[in-house]
Amino acid sequence: MDIRTPLLVVDRATVRRDDRALLDDISLAIAQGQHTAILGPNGSGKSTLVKLIERRIYPLVHDDGSPVLRVFGRERWSVAELRALLGVVSSDLRREFEATHETALNAVLSGYFAALTLGLDHAVDAAMRECAMQALDRVQARHLADRDVATLSTGEARRVLIARALAHSPRALLLDEPCAGLDPGTRRRFLDLLRQLAREGTTLLLVTHHVEEIVPEIGHVVMLRDGRLFDEGPKARLIADERLSALFGWPTRVDEADGFYGARLR
Numbered sequence: 001m002d003i004r005t006p007l008l009v010v011d012r013a014t015v016r017r018d019d020r021a022l023l024d025d026i027s028l029a030i031a032q033g034q035h036t037a038i039l040g041p042n043g044s045g046k047s048t049l050v051k052l053i054e055r056r057i058y059p060l061v062h063d064d065g066s067p068v069l070r071v072f073g074r075e076r077w078s079v080a081e082l083r084a085l086l087g088v089v090s091s092d093l094r095r096e097f098e099a100t101h102e103t104a105l106n107a108v109l110s111g112y113f114a115a116l117t118l119g120l121d122h123a124v125d126a127a128m129r130e131c132a133m134q135a136l137d138r139v140q141a142r143h144l145a146d147r148d149v150a151t152l153s154t155g156e157a158r159r160v161l162i163a164r165a166l167a168h169s170p171r172a173l174l175l176d177e178p179c180a181g182l183d184p185g186t187r188r189r190f191l192d193l194l195r196q197l198a199r200e201g202t203t204l205l206l207v208t209h210h211v212e213e214i215v216p217e218i219g220h221v222v223m224l225r226d227g228r229l230f231d232e233g234p235k236a237r238l239i240a241d242e243r244l245s246a247l248f249g250w251p252t253r254v255d256e257a258d259g260f261y262g263a264r265l266r
C-alpha cells in the first residue's frame with residue numbers, strides 16, 4: 001500500500017442515538033506515520049469514534065453518497081482484512097472475552113479471524129501460533145497463554161488483548177484507554193512498548209484522557225468535547241495550560257520533562 005494513502009479520513013461524521021448526536025459533524029484526516037492522541041473528557045465521544053472506525057456502529061450517510069469514513073483509502077473492508085492492518089484494543093473487548101472462557105492464547109489467535117472464539121472453521125497454522133506467542137512475549141504475558149481469560153486480572157487481560165492486536169503486526173494500532181487498570185510499572189513498560197512500536201513504523205492512535213500517556217513519539221493531538229471536534233493540531237500547541245483547561249473545563253497546569261507531559265489541576 002502507498003505510504004501516502006491516509007490512514008484515516010473522517011468526513012463530517014455524525015452518529016445519533018435517541019435523538020442525540022454522540023458524534024456531531026466530525027472531520028479528521030490522519031496520515032500513516034502520524035502518531036496521534038485523541039483526548040477528551042468523559043462522554044466526549046472518544047469510544048464512539050473508536051467504534052465508528054472499527055465499524056461496530058455506523059454514521060448517518062451523506063445525501064450525495066460520499067464516504068463518511070475511509071481507512072487506508074478504502075470505504076469498505078471485511079473486518080478480518082481491516083484487522084490485519086489496524087489492530088484495535090477497545091474498552092468493550094475485555095467484557096466480551098470474559099464470557100468466552102477461551103485460553104489467553106486462543107484469545108490472541110481469534111484476532112486473526114476477527115472473532116471472539118476459535119471455531120472449527122478457523123485454520124490456525126504453526127506460523128500464527130508462533131506470532132501469537134511472540135506477541136504474548138512482547139507484553140510479558142507468555143506465562144498466561146493457557147489461562148482462562150475470565151480468570152485474569154485487569155492488567156493481565158489488557159496485556160493479552162494488546163497481544164491480540166499486535167499478533168498480525170498491523171500497520172497501525174488504535175488503542176482506547178489502554179493503560180486503564182495498569183499499575184505504574186506495567187503502565188511504564190507498556191508505554192515503552194508503544195514507543196518501540198512507533199519507532200518500528202506502527203502508527204499509533206491513542207485514545208486517552210491522561211496527558212501522561214502521550215509518549216514523545218506522538219506529535220499530533222485531536223481534542224473532542226461534547227461529540228464535536230474541539231481542536232486539532234501539533235502537541236506543542238494543544239498540550240498546554242489554556243487548551244487543556246478549556247477542554248476539561250478546569251484550570252490545569254501542564255509541565256513537560258524529557259518529552260513526557262504531566263497535568264496538575266489548579
Ligand SMILES: Nc1ncnc2c1ncn2[C@@H]1O[C@H](COP(=O)(O)OP(=O)(O)OP(=O)(O)O)[C@@H](O)[C@H]1O
Pocket residue numbers: 017018022040041042043044045046047048049209
Ligand atoms: N448506545 C448508546 N446510546 C445512547 N447514548 C450513548 C450510547 N453510547 C454512548 N452514548 C453516550 O454518548 C456519549 C459519548 O460516549 P463515549 O463512550 O463515546 O464517550 P468517551 O469520550 O469515550 O467517554 P469516557 O472517557 O467516559 O469513556 C456519552 O454521553 C454516552 O452516554
